[in-house]
Amino acid sequence: MGIVGQSTTETHADLRAAVRELCRNFPGSYWRELDAQRAYPEAFVQALTEAGYMATLIPEEYGGAGLGVTEAAAILEEIHASGGNAGACHAQMYIMGTLLRHGSEKQKREYLPKIASGALRLQAFGVSEPNTGSDTTQLKTTAVRQRTVYLINGQKIWISRAEHSDLMLLLARTTPLDQVKKRTEGLSAILVDMKQAVGRGLRIRPIRTMMNHATTELFFDNLEVPVENLVGEEGQGFRYLLDSLNAERILIAAECIGDGRWFLERASSYARERVIFGRPIGQNQGVQFPIARAYANVQAARLMVSRAAGLFDEHKPCGAEANMAKLLAADASWESGNVALQTFGGFGFAEEYDIERKFRETRLYQVAPISTNLILSYLAEHVLGLPRSY
Numbered sequence: 097m098g099i100v101g102q103s104t105t106e107t108h109a110d111l112r113a114a115v116r117e118l119c120r121n122f123p124g125s126y127w128r129e130l131d132a133q134r135a136y137p138e139a140f141v142q143a144l145t146e147a148g149y150m151a152t153l154i155p156e157e158y159g160g161a162g163l164g165v166t167e168a169a170a171i172l173e174e175i176h177a178s179g180g181n182a183g184a185c186h187a188q189m190y191i192m193g194t195l196l197r198h199g200s201e202k203q204k205r206e207y208l209p210k211i212a213s214g215a216l217r218l219q220a221f222g223v224s225e226p227n228t229g230s231d232t233t234q235l236k237t238t239a240v241r242q243r244t245v246y247l248i249n250g251q252k253i254w255i256s257r258a259e260h261s262d263l264m265l266l267l268a269r270t271t272p273l274d275q276v277k278k279r280t281e282g283l284s285a286i287l288v289d290m291k292q293a294v295g296r297g298l299r300i301r302p303i304r305t306m307m308n309h310a311t312t313e314l315f316f317d318n319l320e321v322p323v324e325n326l327v328g329e330e331g332q333g334f335r336y337l338l339d340s341l342n343a344e345r346i347l348i349a350a351e352c353i354g355d356g357r358w359f360l361e362r363a364s365s366y367a368r369e370r371v372i373f374g375r376p377i378g379q380n381q382g383v384q385f386p387i388a389r390a391y392a393n394v395q396a397a398r399l400m401v402s403r404a405a406g407l408f409d410e411h412k413p414c415g416a417e418a419n420m421a422k423l424l425a426a427d428a429s430w431e432s433g434n435v436a437l438q439t440f441g442g443f444g445f446a447e448e449y450d451i452e453r454k455f456r457e458t459r460l461y462q463v464a465p466i467s468t469n470l471i472l473s474y475l476a477e478h479v480l481g482l483p484r485s486y
């Protein structure tokens with residue numbers, strides 16, 4: 097056993113080993129330096145792209161690997177289990193799913209091969225807004241059709257990687273809320289060419305956050321986007337996004353599993369080596385039991401991630417499993433981070449051990465891309481048949 101939870105009988109053992117090999121070129125010092133400067137991991141993203149990993153889910157006919165969410169999850173898990181962070185680029189894997197499933201053949205031929213080769217980056221997903229938060233269908237950004245263009249006005253927040261992406265998939269309201277039967281209708285998915293847009297109706301303001309995440313606020317002021325950039329049918333954008341959201345939850349859950357493994361590997365080896373009161377601290381049950389409990393929780397969550405990914409790849413409904421995978425994996429990684437910090441004692445707070453960095457990074461997943469409460473509400477309402485609470 098090398099990395100905690102890794103065994104030779106692992107599914108996709110070769111793929112996982114290759115990802116870990118690539119990650120060896122990006123050690124803790126690489127991520128620490130970027131974290132200190134809040135800089136984008138350009139070299140890492142480039143290396144992943146060149147190795148073909150960013151094109152995992154793109155079908156072979158469009159130049160990708162034609163693999164499933166199961167393989168994509170294995171890749172992201174290993175990046176995180178190696179101490180890295182795929183937050184800089186993971187969105188590219190799942191955003192393109194909306195384009196693939198609902199885009200026109202012309203759009204697919206135009207964009208997917210370039211995304212697969214790395215010539216174009218589709219890493220920005222424009223959904224969240226400052227005043228509507230988790231209540232997505234209430235979003236206020238509008239796209240009003242005027243002959244050959246959509247005129248876009250409004251504001252988005254927490255739009256990650258907007259400065260490092262050539263394209264953004266934007267969710268905007270094309271039919272006012274009071275003119276639709278269901279609040280999920282009247283929203284459209286539109287591709288925005290970021291290079292064209294910036295300075296011509298789009299302003300990007302970076303937000304400095306507790307971890308290095310390249311997230312931003314966007315301001316739209318009469319931005320013109322050609323109508324041919326609409327993905328699928330007008331008004332159906334929310335429905336199109338749902339598939340991508342399940343993929344997003346599964347893949348981010350896989351990253352949490354990787355984080356959990358990394359924390360527990362670090363915690364276990366430190367607890368074996370650190371001698372206090374004349375014996376390794378890990379000999380004390382007060383130190384080893386929390387590590388063992390967190391390990392059990394990471395492994396249990398991992399099964400749910402694998403089940404959700406399997407269902408997704410079989411094109412079966414997986415909303416409940418994707419949500420449970422995200423919930424359990426985010427809890428398990430957070431528990432593991434806490435355990436690692438406690439095991440390292442004072443040293444856990446020193447930047448050079450990377451524990452505090454990963455601790456900050458994994459905390460995000462209790463809130464984004466969907467907060468824990470909203471997952472619980474989903475399960476209560478849609479799986480357990482309890483009354484809607486909001």
Ligand SMILES: Cc1cc2nc3c(=O)[nH]c(=O)nc-3n(C[C@H](O)[C@H](O)[C@H](O)COP(=O)(O)OP(=O)(O)OC[C@H]3O[C@@H](n4cnc5c(N)ncnc54)[C@H](O)[C@@H]3O)c2cc1C
Nearest residue numbers: 221222223224229230254255256309311464465467469486
């Ligand atoms: C670093 C970062 C990166 C992000 N990247 C992106 C991105 O690339 N694209 C994008 O579109 N968005 C992105 N997001 C936004 C993210 O998806 C939202 O932050 C998240 O959905 C929660 O929305 P909110 O922050 O507005 O919280 P709110 O909706 O205001 O909720 C605040 C708190 O109240 C709780 N709450 C709200 N309503 C209820 C209820 N009815 N019952 C119980 N509890 C409730 C929530 O669980 C949460 O804990 C990112 C966020 C962060 C922090």
